[in-house]
Amino acid sequence: MLQTGTGLLADRLKSQSRLWFGEHLYRYFERLEDNFHRRALSANNPAEQAELLAQQKAVKRGQDEAFRLFADHINLAFNTKRAYDIGGHPELDRLAQGLEKLSDAYFKHEKPQLRIICRAIAPITVLAGFQQILVPLKLEASHRHQALTMFQGLLIQELNKLYSDLLSSLPVESQTHNLEAWISHIKQQLAEKNLSTQERALTETRLQRLLKLHSHRHSKNSNSVQIEPSDEELLNTVATLFQQLTTRRRLSSGVLSSLNTLQTSVSALALQDRSVFMHPLHPARQVCRQLINTLNQWDDAPLAQRQQFEAELKTISKKFSDHHINANQFNAVREQVDACCQHLLQSIKLNDKRSLNADVGQKRLARLRRKVHEMLDEKTTELDLPVNIGNMLYGPMTTIILYHWLRHGSNSAPLRRSLQLVDDILWYIQPHSNWSELRRAKAMSKDIETELSDGLQRINYGYHATQTLIDELHQLRLAASGRSVSVPLPDAKR
Template identity: 20%
Template sequence: MKNDANVVPFNHQDQHPSAAGKLPAALLRVRDKAATLLKDYLQELFANADDALFEMAERATSNNEQNALFEAMRDLRLKRKHIERSFLQQLFSAFSELSQLPSTQPPQLETHSFESLSLVQDDVLEESVAIDSMVAKVKRSDGDALQQLTTRFNHILSSKTTVEKNPLNPRVLSEFFITSCNNINFSINIKLIILKLFEKHVITELGALYQASNQLLIDANILPDLPTTAATAKQRPTVRASTHPASAEPVLDANATVANSEQLQLAFSELQAMLSELRGNVFPARQTPADAVPITSNDLMRLLTHMQQHLPSQSQHDQDLRKQLDQLLLRASANSKETRIVGQVDDDVINLVSMLFEFILDDHNLPDSLKALIARLQIPLLKVAVLDKTFFNRGNHPARRLLNEIASAALGWSDQDAERRDSLYQKIESIVQRTLTDFSDDPNIFNELLADFIAFTGKERRRSELLEQRTRDAEEGRALAETARVHVEQELNTRLLGKTLPEVVVQLLQDAWSKVLLLTYLKNGPDSSQWRDNLATMDDLIWSIEPHEDVAARLKLLQLVPALLRQLREGFSNAAIDPFITSDFFSRLEALHVQAFQRYKQQAAAAVTEPDAVATNSYTALNEQLEDLPLQPEQPSVATVMVEVQEEIVLQQPETTDSSPSKIVLAEDDPALLQVDSLHTGSWLEFSQNEQDKLRCKLAAIIKSTQRYIFVNRSGVKVLEKTRMSLGLEFKNNNVVLLDNALLFDRALESVIGNLRRLKNT
């Protein structure tokens, strides 16, 4: 076809010629049309991904989050062609397999469905929930068109397929896309954002694709009398426009609000369906009299408000919400002479909220003292869910966001902190108290509470980030100083170890000139001319005080000394070495050089009487150079103390909190060390020495040059430092736990969904 070269640049037909040849010509046209449209949709996704991720990066609340988004932008740019090619290859393979399905064996549906995968890994569960939502929307809006397309496929295929196996099924296309992106190491939050973009730019366009594909088959006279889907397709622009108003901010969050209220309601309906399957088995069936009268949601709200207002001042984690509610219903039944029960829908809401808080209050990431405060929010959040069933599916619902923000801020809070003096604890306590006091049936109060809490935590975060940055700068400077110290030690030991030199020279190089070298390394680096010059000065100094029998070397010494002294004085001055120390050194160095020159002058004077003409001329030249030096043999020379440098020179270093080397060395492939290597800045950990003493801190910096890990508390103050090996041993001995800083409510909801699916499959 004309478009083949544009649609399939990887020449897929060449890879599967036999399979492609078995497809009817009409299906080949559908395949190529679908590939053309899907390629356009993907290109639109990539064209908008940069802007979307950049906007999110600008609104990021931490450097880690911002860096992850920028990294995702870079990876998408570099690998977009690979993703596009892989996606289309899978599409072509799926079409080729249509002709290979055995006609006697029905397709095995959902053998590897997202439900089974969700039992393996939390990330896959999140992807499954996102795909569920996308598929459900397509089924509602374009399910008939997809069914008609599958019917037409089966009309011309010898082996029958199903809607679930149709290569253009939204679930199949979503799995193609996820598989294509698997070679990029995105975090789950980034994956969900990319999936949201896939939904926006690809999944929402499937109605037009189904219409075009059905029309191709109708034009080929394949079941032309099936009801048309044009009416459905014509409605799509209206829906698309309503979800993307020009003045609205782009919906980029993985849990972004879906505009259509009916679509939001679906999430609760699916959860309710799971509960109904387990009712009477896992969940005991309610024993209700035949004359029982369900109370209205308004009556339930009044009962919950009564419970909220009479909540004990210190709510316990294990408070039995259902038991308290049943007691109130018994009183209501006695007063009304009718058996009153909670309606089935509201009962399901109560069960879901109870399961969510069961997870939340068992979560290790929350400090126990703050769990007591969060437990008091169970009734208010239950009231929110009763009022608005979309609460379970709206990631940006203010009540959910408030709970997530509280949990996120509390991650670094320790039970050892002084509760009454801690501003964060006091703020959370005031938020909870105001919720219990002021929230009746207007959920808008959560918008106000959320804004207030975000403003509070924003100020705290800015202060802590400033301190964190100062800590990082200080630690990086210390690491650079450590590297410089090691280099200077190496240079000193290379020149001094094993040599016998005047003690004054050894002391000067170790105590004073080492500081000159350190300063030069830190200021100019090891590749600078200043560094090389200072090393050369050290070499010249050592050479100048060594004995030399060669006359030319003695002449060189005479020329070298003035420049050497000047370079030494300049170096000491730049390093601000104590002038009293340098003055004493220069006096003693001068004495060494004068003694050498006097000895050379005596040897030169004696040499002129020798018969060797060459030696006589050389020493005569040396004698002329030394004629200005006084020869004072009558004065005894000062004894020079000589030392042999037998041990390596180790310069003084600042003390560290974790400076002693570990006696145990783990193998590089040890799981504990691999876990250390997987840490990134911003990770929260809890160190425990015993059951009572626990320290929560955040990894603020990884100093690669020294393999040190710097930890700060939630205020940004350094509280701990570990080497890579010592941190690995902490993990191996189970003395440290990596805390999960993902959104609390979202993790709780994932856990509830996963548990419901597991229970359904058992």
């Protein structure tokens, strides 16, 4: 579960925007990869095909760095004190007007920051982020127009949905009259197990905001004297935060060391802040919850992202000093923690998609392999094939046919040539009695050898294994010639 924000409206809107950008940006990377791959398959020029495949690999390698740079660009825009000017985009204008209409009793001090958020998520700001991803993706100049067009279609043109989502999530005046009922309702929503990561994160941030508002009202109206918690209660509260980590035994030593450092620092802060620390929205508690909830999905993260998360967590934990620690230090690292956790969770989500696509691809490959075997069965049903020829047809030859089927299509010329090669091999190894057939078999020997070698090379079949197959094929041809009925040579003309 990704917990972001401090319970305030501005932080919640930032969190929701970051989640939206993360999801759509990785979707853009995936579509961009697919675009280069499909163009490579249809390319006639080998050099052009190699260039497109290299570009696809570059996008795959650089997408994580591109996401980080784009996230930094958006975070910088959030911190740039430049308000949005109404009049540029209807949906964004409605969002800005909705923010302006919020009650000053609750959001007066946040409104300047809310105007900055509108500027940070404006299309012109998002489009400027495209420049940030060009270098890590290593996009050649000839492909940038295509990449920009896809960026506009998958992100810029979809921004209206983000604006609508943000507008619909704004608090309504009537909601503030019955906080207890809303808190109970949102807790019931969180108890549901079918919530997505994004839905759960947004729901929890709403709950945190309501709890903070409820706590503020309660403390304002209550005249009772609060009893300060004991040291044992404070330390138990800190320990409970870290006991929620379910993957501790599988974490690396570096992560465990950083967590121990963090727990020591938080314990010192708890003893210092006393009753303030007991509030669930204390910055240190929120940072710890976010890190723990992210680490609970550690098993699903790729190795490279684990190592990056470990390095960033080590950097974060070193920023706290046991002797001079305060809550403001945790507020200062909120964005860094948020970006760190979001990056890991997005990589997990992308990895899940890739695994799903791989499973689908494996099922399709198995289905096509069965079809190829059925075609081979039809061709060999009345033939008594040697064992080595059967192994070749249902082994490497099947792979060659699948290669052309998947790469060029079910009705492509390369696939038809592969199927014709099967027919030629089956005819080649059979005994023949007609003189013209014997001459034809001798003439096609070189062609079969060339086409078979080329096909085996395409599927990365070993050179020595290839030569062995070809030698066996020629041996069968010689054996068939020995079984052929002898026919007299044509009489010479006198």
